[in-house]
Amino acid sequence: MPSAASIVARSYPDKIIGIENALPWHLRTDLQLFKQRTQGHAVIMGRKTFESIGKPLPKRTNIILSRSEPAFLKEFPALKWAINPETALFLADVESIISGSMKFFVIGGDQIYKVFEKYINSIFVTDVYCGNINGDAKFELDFGRKDDEAKTEWIIRSEDDFPKTEFDEYPFRITHYVRRKPFHRYRVKEELMGREPDFAALLERYEARLEQAESDQLDFFD
Numbered sequence: 001m002p003s004a005a006s007i008v009a010r011s012y013p014d015k016i017i018g019i020e021n022a023l024p025w026h027l028r029t030d031l032q033l034f035k036q037r038t039q040g041h042a043v044i045m046g047r048k049t050f051e052s053i054g055k056p057l058p059k060r061t062n063i064i065l066s067r068s069e070p071a072f073l074k075e076f077p078a079l080k081w082a083i084n085p086e087t088a089l090f091l092a093d094v095e096s097i098i099s100g101s102m103k104f105f106v107i108g109g110d111q112i113y114k115v116f117e118k119y120i121n122s123i124f125v126t127d128v129y130c131g132n133i134n135g136d137a138k139f140e141l142d143f144g145r146k147d148d149e150a151k152t153e154w155i156i157r158s159e160d161d162f163p164k165t166e167f168d169e170y171p172f173r174i175t176h177y178v179r180r181k182p183f184h185r186y187r188v189k190e191e192l193m194g195r196e197p198d199f200a201a202l203l204e205r206y207e208a209r210l211e212q213a214e215s216d217q218l219d220f221f222d
């Protein structure tokens with residue numbers, strides 16, 4: 001199945017990601033990169049994060065997790081509602097196979113990052129150098145070395161620094177981490193068959209692409 005990726009911006013060093021259901025900063029460049037990285041893929045988010053954004057993210061299948069049917073579904077019929085994490089993963093898999101995408105993104109907030117943490121193989125973390133700020137949502141995953149013996153679970157693929165500008169309230173750093181041992185998810189084909197469009201043909205093409213990516217040694221977990 002497609003690989004789970006994620007993307008988050010958090011304060012450094014306190015790891016705050018939100019306050020009163022809003023982002024604590026304005027970082028235009030970071031948002032532009034978020035858009036570039038996630039467009040064309042399915043995105044999974046919590047009901048509260050959707051409400052903080054206020055509308056579906058364009059050019060992405062928006063999957064919203066909520067334990068009860070959200071009232072805003074009527075206003076935005078293109079949204080996909082998932083009542084539990086398993087349904088969210090299933091919808092992300094189906095949408096990724098239809099669009100031919102090798103990955104989907106978990107985009108928050110606090111609760112949803114925790115729910116999907118174990119599946120994430122690739123994550124872009126923006127450390128925002130805003131000093132100590134107040135917040136009520138955090139992303140506390142630690143990517144550091146736990147002890148000298150053990151190898152880190154995460155490898156740094158890239159690190160890029162961005163200055164404070166007219167459009168970016170604080171300087172920030174984006175680090176791309178990939179899991180040393182990717183988490184693979186599988187489904188039995190029968191789960192997907194009998195759906196529209198014709199999944200037999202779609203799956204065949206999708207499997208061929210996965211195999212091609214592997215034989216080309218392309219990193220489709222990025």
Ligand SMILES: NC(=O)c1ccc[n+]([C@@H]2O[C@H](COP(=O)([O-])OP(=O)(O)OC[C@H]3O[C@@H](n4cnc5c(N)ncnc54)[C@H](OP(=O)(O)O)[C@@H]3O)[C@@H](O)[C@H]2O)c1
Nearest residue numbers: 008009018021022046047048049066067108109110111112
């Ligand atoms: N800085 C960043 O990169 C970033 C990214 C995203 C969000 N944020 C911030 O994070 C904050 C929101 O985070 P949050 O933790 O409060 O809310 P959230 O994770 O966005 O959404 C929580 C909601 O998701 C649903 N949910 C959670 N676990 C579920 C499960 N197992 N099954 C079904 N539904 C489930 C529940 O909805 P119901 O109550 O409807 O059942 C729950 O109230 C905001 O401040 C936002 O701005 C920051």
